Amino acid sequence: MTMSVEMKKNLVKQNSETASAMQDAVHRRLSGSQRLAIAIDMSLIARELAIAGLKHRHPDWSEETIRKELLRQQFPRDKIPPPLR
Numbered sequence: 001m002t003m004s005v006e007m008k009k010n011l012v013k014q015n016s017e018t019a020s021a022m023q024d025a026v027h028r029r030l031s032g033s034q035r036l037a038i039a040i041d042m043s044l045i046a047r048e049l050a051i052a053g054l055k056h057r058h059p060d061w062s063e064e065t066i067r068k069e070l071l072r073q074q075f076p077r078d079k080i081p082p083p084l085r
Contacts, residue, residue, distance in 0.1 A: 050074075 003011070027035065050073065054066045061069070071080050 030038070047070070050070055051066060054061065054069055058066070058069075068084060071084055077085065
């Protein structure tokens with residue numbers, strides 16, 4: 001038996017709601033420092049992925065150029081000190 005598109009959407013929605021509820025329950029049991037550690041890890045992973053993407057798309061760019069581009073993508077221009085632009 002094949003599922004209709006609507007049945008698949010409902011199943012995904014139910015699974016997403018269940019996963020979200022489970023994740024919320026786990027997060028409520030964590031201390032503030034544990035939640036902070038998770039946030040820092042996620043931030044570092046996102047930064048590593050962004051750098052990897054830049055290196056993949058621009059293999060000829062220097063580390064300095066990549067660093068500047070990463071700052072440009074993450075912050076408004078007026079918040080980046082001129083030497084780092």
